[in-house]
Amino acid sequence: MGAEAGSAGLGRRAARIGSVAVRHLGGALVSRGGTVLDRLAGAAPAMLDELGPFYIKVGQLLSTRRDLLSDRLCDRLGTLTDTVPAPPREAVAATLTEAYGPAERWPFREFDWEPVGSGSIATVHRAELSDGRVAAVKVRRPGIVPLMRSDFRLAGAMAGTTRLVPGLRKLPAEEMLGQIGTAVLAQADLAAERASLERLRANLADASGVRLPEPYAEYSREQVLVMEYLDDLRDFTPEPYTAEERRDAMRRVLHTVYRMLFVDGLVHCDLHPGNLRLNAKGEVVILDAGFVVPLPDRVRRHFGGFFMNMAFGQGRRCAEIVIESAAKVPEGFDRAGFVAAVEELVGESAKVVAGEFNLAAFAPRLFKLQRRYGIYAAAEFAFPLLSLLVIEGMIHSFDPGVDFQGEAVPILMRTMGPSEHAS
Template identity: 75%
Template sequence: MGDAGTERSGLGRRAVRIGSVTLRHTASALGGAVFRRGRGGSVSARLAKRAPAMLTELGPFYVKVGQLLSTRRDLLPERWCDELGRLTDTVPPPSREQLEAVLAEEFGPAADRPFAEFDWEPVGSGSIATVHRAVLTDGRVVAVKIRRPGIVPLMSSDFRLAGALARATGRLPGLRRLPAEEMLGQIGTAVLAQADLAAERDALTQLRANLAAVKGVRLPEPVEGFGGDQVLVMEFLDDLREFRPEPYRPEERRDAMRRVLRAVYQMLFLDGLVHCDLHPGNLRLDAAGEVVLLDAGFVVRLPDQVRRHFGEFFLRMALGEGRRCADIVIESAARVPADCDLEAFRTEVEQLVGDASAVVAAEFNLAAFAPRLFKLQRRFGIFAAAEFAFPLLSLLVLEGMIHSFDPGVDFQGEAVPVLMQALSGG
């Protein structure tokens, strides 16, 4: 059997495995819905509840896709987004033998490797890579991120199979308006990019340069000359604390949140290179109270037009100019149905922005605003381009932390100076 035949055979086996897992979880959900009818056990609710377990069993590609889909409230019902938001990718690490094999590919035999010490027990273990503490032969303490062996072919196969499913889904009645194939293409590409550790090294370097002027914000520095697309070597940042309010004083919390917001707004509105995965696990505080951003695997480059559209939307929302907000959503959309009532959409967005503008700045709630906007988009069939949706939804991840740190923070007001600089061409 040739290479093409072997590949088809492998895809076939993987398709059977995916079908088997999917059918088992679906049957369990449907059976539960039958027995719980009339007691909150609807089919949709049961399927949504089973989704995290099913995607976890299917593997890292599906876990990552589920995590990203959980942010797409413009596309999926809130129940599904809530359930998918429970997905985690903390999984057991590979064996030492498997890790040894990756290091041998990157650095050669043990005697030629640049490590005087290497801790095989990882300090972090995700679905795509593990992170280990090590000491270089020159004495520098480093963090070594190692991609799981065999993960790229598996994820690539799953991407191809999911693409075929998305194309089939797009032909079903009632789902033809949903941009399933485009959505999977954007999300799947972002997921596969997280396995490229050479790209992450470049992203870290660029983010460090872009954010150098933001005081009190740090990112680990990649170590030049080591690693490739399977291994990333960077400085080991010690004495890091979880990103939580205790034990900091109110003024320290406010300073920390302002630094986070300044960094995020710099990325979103000025640089266009955006860290889209700033959940609590990827944020830390060091002993001096400085903010540390970790794991630059999910970094998106915004096209200039998208960056300006996003910045203007945020500014117009802060100023209460709902009609212009609606036009920006339309102009930046991935798809607008030919029969869409655009005037009705503008009217409803104007009302939504007007309602948000009626509250005082400290009480503005993006987590309440965004789902209402997404519901409108879903009803009118105006689906956001991923390049536009991801930055907005990265702010949603931050908002809960922001208000827990400093309930009085002016989420929009902190953005205005950066927005004015961005929109003036600065």
């Protein structure tokens, strides 16, 4: 009976997805203006947004895969956000009851039902604990886990059909979905987020000017994360800070991100302005650890090696790292042609004045080369790339003159060693 109910639920969800897709994509096909591909790409963000958090997050990650997808589609997917209206009070109360039992057993003296933050997977509320501490309480949306699991299963079935479509047979769709989908599903496990928050706090304990909220393990559950409430936070906007204060803050942000990525092998893929703040002391505050992905050591070293050699203008070594780390290298691969093309690209970037390097412009050109020569990057590379692209956009708006590559070099030299860029 349970299996039948599950199958029926999966069927209803599939019908819902089909209905949403037909409405958005069908509307794009019959509309006028631009090419068909432009109209379909334009319809994608609204369609994925309506389908929910699983598709939103997958779309955000796919927006980095310009080695596989068209520029116009990647540009459109890059506009996806996951800020959505909060659920009704009754739904939040139902989750708290699931976590703690009847209301008289909840560990709160006071609980603000109006959230201070609302995302596609959870809402965040201010509360006073029974011991008097003020806490931020992250509450998972009811029903979000089975919905996301159903979407993962359905997306897996669709990914398998790409082998039947001419032009898509070489696309590693199932591998990509396996890597990306697993990371997306993990965001709904607030116990896992608490573990990530604890790990980040331990790793960054000696980092000056960086702060993360302390999780309160005794009050936290799989569907509820209770943590220290940090107030007097300020948005990452240039005013009212001086140029020196902005530069100092951005260096701390970059050093923190690079340390997580190149030293600790952890990627925070969601460091947008809503999750990254400054406090009254000028410290950088990371509020959320839901989308933190551990990197396999080989990916960490390959990504770090590429980034360091790019900073030193070593195009040949950059090309070799791309080949070494590729998920697929085609038969008859024109190695010499690819190496020469990457050398030219990296050489052009090396001539850019420090502070004017733009990863968002460099990455698409590199991916176009990979697509031209038939090289597919390993799926795990989507995570560090997304992390850096998200943070780069914010940094350039806050302090346009920061040396995005240069700030990474000391950390990379200590981590990778001088031999990595010797060639």
